[in-house]
Amino acid sequence: MPATTQPIRWTEQVSAPASLAERVEFMLWVPPDASITWEHEVVPDANADLLLELSDERCRAVLYGPLTRTIHVPTRAHHGYLVVHFHPGAMPRLVDASPSELVNEAVELRTLGGVSLDAMGERLLAAGSLERMSEVLVPLLERVSYPPGDSFDRALRRMAVRSEPLRPGALADELHLSTRTLQRAFKERVGFSPRMYTRIARLQEALCVLRASPGCSLSEVAHRIGYADHAHMTREFRELTGRTPSHFRPPARAVPTRVASVQARGASPS
Incomplete structure (x- = not known):
């Protein structure tokens, strides 16, 4: 789940x-x-995202690559934001660019599934609910090609059943691959190394725990997620987000705020 410093x-x-579940x-x-004019802080995430910004004037579509650093993204009041959050390594081939070329980058689209954005925007706004919007969007996404399964998928499945992260060399050995082959698979599918992927995945897991269990001490969070200790977790947070773990805890008595928290990165609305 994309994480910002504001609640959703x-x-x-x-x-x-089901047709797109993988x-x-x-x-x-x-x-x-529900949206407001705001600048959202978005932390590193290995997922790619398709963002559609909808208003009476136009439909704007942007494909955002994986993040290895924190960025700030503005949203506008009275604009709707529809986000498609892809699994790691499942970035659709919507543009002529590889995941490695889109790390910390964004590309604005002109069409989606062969349909002009203006025509699609009108249909999406008329749909009203997310369920009906998906009926419009899903057939277009089904037309797009996606990367075929490879060593990256095998590595993710193996990592999912391990209680502790494996070093790239050890993971490659378990999969009967060379370390170079494993490195290349991650580079092609998410744009960065297995080690960076592991760091980002663990950061996202820690963020989920910090928000779901605000009473949990930082030492407990670090132990639960697999950091060596509290200091190690704090150091990782500082290096990846520029913030300490405490920064991401929800306020004890948070007043509900009208916030549009989206996985949008890179370009500002024009």
Whole structure:
């Protein structure tokens, strides 16, 4: 789940339909009457995202690559934001660029699945709910090609059943691959090394625990996620986000805020 320093409020979220379940983690909709003009802090994430910004004037679509550093992204009040959050390594071939070329980058699209954005934007706004929007968007996403399964997928499955992260060399040995082959598979699918992927995945897991269990001490969080200790977790947070873990804890008595928290990165709305 993408993480910002603001809570997600007044949004709709649905899991991917069966036809895209292996590619898409979820879809998120922030309606125009819930969004605000705000600059969101978005932390490193290995997932790619498709963001559609909807207004009466136009539909803007941007494909965002994986992040290895924190960035700040603005949103506008009274604009709707539809987000398709892809699984790691499942970035669709919507542009002529590889994942490694899109790390910390964004590319604005002109069409989606052969359909002009203006025509699609009108249909999406008319749909109203996220469930009906997905009926418009999913057939277009099904037309797009996705990377075929390879050593990267095998590595992710292996990593998912391990309680502790493996060094790239040890992971390659378990998969009967050379370290170079494993490195190349990660570079081609997520744009960076297995080690960086592991660091980012663990950071995202820690962020989930910090938000879901605000009463949990930082030492407990570090132990649960697999950091060597509290100091190690703090050092990783500082290196990857520029912040300490405490910065991402929800306020004890948070006042609900009208916030559109989206996995949007790179370019500012024009």
